[in-house]
Amino acid sequence: MKLELRGITKRFGALVANDHIDLVVEPGEIHALLGENGAGKSTLMNVLYGFYDPDDGEILVDDRPVEFAGPGDAMAAGIGMVHQHFMLVPVFTVAENVVLGYEPVKGGGMIDLAAARRRVKEISDRFGFDVDPDAMVEDLPVGAQQRVEIIKALSRDAKVLILDEPTAVLTPQETDELIAIMRQLKAAGTSIVFITHKLREVRAVADRITVIRRGKVVGSARPDSAETELASLMVGRSVSLGVDRAPAQAGEVALQVRNLSVLDDAGVRQVDDVSFDVARGEIVAVAGVQGNGQTELTEVILGLQQPVAGSVVLDGTELVGRTVKQVLDAGVGFVPEDRTEDGVVADFSVAENLILDLYDRAPFARGISLDPRKVQENAERRTVEFDVRTPSVDAHAGTLSGGNQQKVVLAREMSRPLRLFIASQPTRGLDVGSIEFVHQRIVQERDTGTPVIIVSTELDEVLALADRIVVMYRGRIVGIVPGGTDRDVLGLMMAGVPQAEAVQQAATHHTVLGEADIEASEEESK
Amino acid sequence: MSAVAAPAPARAAAGKPLPPISYKAPIAYGAVAAVALLLFGILPASGRETSFTMFAPGENIEFTVPSKPTAIVLCLIALGLAAWSFQATRTRRKVGVWLPAVYAVVLVFALLTWAVAGKAQPLPLTSLLQGSLFLAVPLVFGALAGLVSERSGIINIAIEGQLLAGAFLAAVVATITSSAYAGLIAAPIAGALVSALLVAFAIKYVVDQIIVGVVLNVLVVGITSYLFSTVLKENAGTLNTPPRLPTLPIPGLADIPVIGPVLFRQTILVYLMYVVVIVLQVLVFRSRWGLRMRAVGEHPKAADTVGIKVNRTRVWNTLLGGAIAGLGGAFFTVANGLAFGKEMTGGKGFIALAAMILGRWSPKGALAAALLFGFADNLQVVLGIIGTPIPSQIMLMTPYVVTIFAVAGLVGRVRAPAAEGIAYVK
Numbered sequence: 001m002k003l004e005l006r007g008i009t010k011r012f013g014a015l016v017a018n019d020h021i022d023l024v025v026e027p028g029e030i031h032a033l034l035g036e037n038g039a040g041k042s043t044l045m046n047v048l049y050g051f052y053d054p055d056d057g058e059i060l061v062d063d064r065p066v067e068f069a070g071p072g073d074a075m076a077a078g079i080g081m082v083h084q085h086f087m088l089v090p091v092f093t094v095a096e097n098v099v100l101g102y103e104p105v106k107g108g109g110m111i112d113l114a115a116a117r118r119r120v121k122e123i124s125d126r127f128g129f130d131v132d133p134d135a136m137v138e139d140l141p142v143g144a145q146q147r148v149e150i151i152k153a154l155s156r157d158a159k160v161l162i163l164d165e166p167t168a169v170l171t172p173q174e175t176d177e178l179i180a181i182m183r184q185l186k187a188a189g190t191s192i193v194f195i196t197h198k199l200r201e202v203r204a205v206a207d208r209i210t211v212i213r214r215g216k217v218v219g220s221a222r223p224d225s226a227e228t229e230l231a232s233l234m235v236g237r238s239v240s241l242g243v244d245r246a247p248a249q250a251g252e253v254a255l256q257v258r259n260l261s262v263l264d265d266a267g268v269r270q271v272d273d274v275s276f277d278v279a280r281g282e283i284v285a286v287a288g289v290q291g292n293g294q295t296e297l298t299e300v301i302l303g304l305q306q307p308v309a310g311s312v313v314l315d316g317t318e319l320v321g322r323t324v325k326q327v328l329d330a331g332v333g334f335v336p337e338d339r340t341e342d343g344v345v346a347d348f349s350v351a352e353n354l355i356l357d358l359y360d361r362a363p364f365a366r367g368i369s370l371d372p373r374k375v376q377e378n379a380e381r382r383t384v385e386f387d388v389r390t391p392s393v394d395a396h397a398g399t400l401s402g403g404n405q406q407k408v409v410l411a412r413e414m415s416r417p418l419r420l421f422i423a424s425q426p427t428r429g430l431d432v433g434s435i436e437f438v439h440q441r442i443v444q445e446r447d448t449g450t451p452v453i454i455v456s457t458e459l460d461e462v463l464a465l466a467d468r469i470v471v472m473y474r475g476r477i478v479g480i481v482p483g484g485t486d487r488d489v490l491g492l493m494m495a496g497v498p499q500a501e502a503v504q505q506a507a508t509h510h511t512v513l514g515e516a517d518i519e520a521s522e523e524e525s526k
Numbered sequence: 527m528s529a530v531a532a533p534a535p536a537r538a539a540a541g542k543p544l545p546p547i548s549y550k551a552p553i554a555y556g557a558v559a560a561v562a563l564l565l566f567g568i569l570p571a572s573g574r575e576t577s578f579t580m581f582a583p584g585e586n587i588e589f590t591v592p593s594k595p596t597a598i599v600l601c602l603i604a605l606g607l608a609a610w611s612f613q614a615t616r617t618r619r620k621v622g623v624w625l626p627a628v629y630a631v632v633l634v635f636a637l638l639t640w641a642v643a644g645k646a647q648p649l650p651l652t653s654l655l656q657g658s659l660f661l662a663v664p665l666v667f668g669a670l671a672g673l674v675s676e677r678s679g680i681i682n683i684a685i686e687g688q689l690l691a692g693a694f695l696a697a698v699v700a701t702i703t704s705s706a707y708a709g710l711i712a713a714p715i716a717g718a719l720v721s722a723l724l725v726a727f728a729i730k731y732v733v734d735q736i737i738v739g740v741v742l743n744v745l746v747v748g749i750t751s752y753l754f755s756t757v758l759k760e761n762a763g764t765l766n767t768p769p770r771l772p773t774l775p776i777p778g779l780a781d782i783p784v785i786g787p788v789l790f791r792q793t794i795l796v797y798l799m800y801v802v803v804i805v806l807q808v809l810v811f812r813s814r815w816g817l818r819m820r821a822v823g824e825h826p827k828a829a830d831t832v833g834i835k836v837n838r839t840r841v842w843n844t845l846l847g848g849a850i851a852g853l854g855g856a857f858f859t860v861a862n863g864l865a866f867g868k869e870m871t872g873g874k875g876f877i878a879l880a881a882m883i884l885g886r887w888s889p890k891g892a893l894a895a896a897l898l899f900g901f902a903d904n905l906q907v908v909l910g911i912i913g914t915p916i917p918s919q920i921m922l923m924t925p926y927v928v929t930i931f932a933v934a935g936l937v938g939r940v941r942a943p944a945a946e947g948i949a950y951v952k
Contacts, residue, residue: 051952070833070835071831071832072832072833075832075833081831083831086828087825087827087828087832088825088828089820089824089828089829091820091824091941091944092820096817097828100817100828100832100834101818101829101833102832102833103817105814108813109814109815110808110813110814111812111813111817152832
């Protein structure tokens with residue numbers, strides 16, 4: 001099936017999310033839609049899927065114009081979508097989720113569950129998915145849930161499958177399986193629209209690449225284009241993808257985490273007997289798939305949660321049992337993983353956000369009142385230093401872009417002398433330009449001799465920053481490896497494979513992306 | 527010992543880590559049974575006797591047991607059940623619903639044996655159960671009403687108002703038409719009207735559902751009380767003397783000893799209740815309507831992406847819920863042949879809400895919880911007549927104490943529909 005978008009325009013108030021976008025997806029091709037966060041990719045796909053009404057433009061299926069009043073119409077026209085946040089009901093079985101909305105029924109409106117199971121089984125077997133139709137979706141790992149989404153789309157005879165940032169939640173090995181599935185689907189004649197901002201993946205699977213920036217198509221590229229070329233198309237200027245950094249000058253050990261264990265409300269062990277050290281002047285990255293205890297680990301260090309066992313010693317001082325305020329006063333800087341929720345107060349001005357943890361000390365406090373002039377001055381200085389693009393320091397933080405909000409958080413946390421710096425997902429959802437800036441600032445902080453902990457689910461980020469890497473899986477440390485470790489080894493460890501075994505497995509079975517890495521480094525050495 | 531527990535960790539390796547074993551339920555079972563043993567069995571004086579009567583066709587069966595030994599035996603059985611539950615929990619086996627059910631029945635009998643000990647008047651078992659079922663009727667309808675709307679994502683706090691509106695309209699229509707059945711048809715319409723207001727505010731104007739529900743309860747109380755004092759009181763004869771629904775014994779079934787008269791010598795409203803419970807139990811979990819309703823209540827966006835109209839589904843289900851509650855309201859007037867009175871539902875709508883939660887949003891659970899509340903309600907009446915050592919206020923409290931403990935986690939994890947109370951706006 002051929003799918004064509006002509007002049008699609010979608011406005012939200014004054015914001016033009018999509019500005020006359022043209023896109024042609026030929027039958028049986030993998031078409032990558034590349035763009036930064038906020039470039040308008042997801043809006044475009046929601047228009048295509050009938051979720052939003054376009055303000056202008058038309059959609060053509062096999063050269064005939066169509067109109068979608070809702071997702072039901074889009075599905076009927078053969079368009080299937082796998083959303084970034086899965087559209088699955090957690091308490092339903094796989095079969096129930098797959099047939100929801102077009103259930104096979106027996107008499108009296110009763111669902112024919114046998115038919116539903118058969119439908120799942122048939123597609124699952126055809127592509128070797130190995131999904132149990134009777135499994136409860138909430139019990140499945142993320143990769144399997146994604147396959148359920150794909151089965152759901154295919155069972156409705158989707159001829160064009162839209163994958164919205166499908167690799168964001170996957171381990172590298174799961175990503176590899178997904179790439180294999182995409183190739184299989186293509187071979188079976190299904191067209192795929194692959195939405196992403198990850199250059200590496202685009203080059204590995206796409207037949208054609210369309211790049212959009214600020215709601216407009218800015219060009220198309222072939223998959224053999226260089227990564228830097230794609231990046232500059234996407235960002236609109238040339239960018240350096242790696243981080244320039246000297247080897248770490250690790251000093252003495254500053255932070256010692258020993259036998260730390262944390263239980264959640266249900267009594268499940270979220271952090272399980274974790275021990276590691278961080279030295280002055282080194283970056284330790286905690287790698288792992290989302291939800292394997294990293295969040296709890298950082299929150300315990302900060303004092304937001306109390307552990308059931310273990311200790312956290314910073315420069316000889318025990319942090320466990322102290323309040324957050326005391327921990328901050330001990331010299332810990334913290335960038336939370338959810339910046340809009342925990343990093344900034346959206347309704348406060350930029351200036352106020354910059355002193356959230358400094359408001360009660362000199363020079364900002366004067367007795368029981370604030371010194372507005374000092375707050376203002378501080379804000380003027382910090383916004384320049386950290387390149388925060390804001391109309392004024394009195395603007396509400398909520399009106400800033402994600403990248404600028406993150407710079408505000410960084411500016412605040414780095415504006416006092418630090419003995420430890422912790423950043424959780426420091427660049428999640430940021431554009432390439434901001435990522436570059438944030439990474440440089442983190443490396444600068446390290447070079448002044450501060451011990452740094454980075455928590456990241458992005459292997460690219462871990463590899464770009466880490467001097468040492470702590471890999472976590474289900475609350476435990478799988479292994480501690482040097483920075484620059486092979487990404488396939490890391491990927492396997494993130495799935496819980498012990499280090500020695502991971503090295504062995506990775507040596508014999510490379511993932512598509514890992515393979516690309518090796519080729520690139522071989523070419524360099526030639 | 528460890529060999530018995532060995533299979534459990536093996537399963538953990540395959541799936542998520544297993545949560546730690548919670549011994550709350552078995553410990554509570556054991557503690558309550560032990561206290562009962564002390565209060566009903568060991569402490570009371572020996573030598574007294576307890577009599578029960580049961581209604582059977584043509585005659586009354588009466589039997590008498592020695593109080594103290596009977597109570598002790600019953601409490602020991604309860605302790606045995608607690609031990610069983612402990613063992614099952616320890617080995618991570620699931621216990622069926624039979625265990626709490628049998629446990630409750632055994633303890634209730636122990637309580638009765640003690641409470642009626644030495645009284646001249648025997649305890650009428652048949653009428654105790656019959657009355658329990660009867661008192662449970664508005665609770666069952668109310669709980670099912672809440673279930674249908676909450677499963678689709680709309681919190682229905684207005685059950686009380688829907689019962690009251692149903693009671694009002696049933697009384698008036700039945701009086702005007704001189705037909706109790708006409709009243710039975712009018713009642714659901716009144717309930718649905720209250721639901722219509724609920725969805726109009728909750729969905730169209732995205733007002734907080736709990737606030738709308740509370741306001742609607744007050745509104746219905748106000749309107750019905752106003753109409754009662756201005757219109758019904760003066761014209762009681764022409765507007766507020768509803769005929770009573772006739773009792774329709776089902777031939778054959780009604781003659782079964784003990785349960786026959788309890789279950790099958792009832793009015794059509796009770797038979798309708800059986801039908802609604804059974805039909806909903808099947809439809810909610812196995813029909814297309816039920817699957818879509820639950821999808822909308824759990825993950826509305828997912829439902830929307832497969833072409834299900836979220837808000838339309840919610841509107842229809844809430845209207846249906848209101849109709850069910852309205853039907854339950856007919857209990858207060860036409861089912862009893864009583865005139866409508868101000869605020870005559872007396873908070874039954876809120877107890878129905880508790881029954882829905884205790885029943886974990888399932889029709890059969892709601893039925894069981896409502897029967898429990900109905901039983902406690904009626905027990906207090908019956909024991910009051912016979913005269914017992916327990917103050918009636920304590921008896922009245924029991925169902926609510928049970929609810930609080932149950933909802934606080936004794937019956938296991940109670941999970942509400944994930945999206946309930948959250949308006950769906952694209």
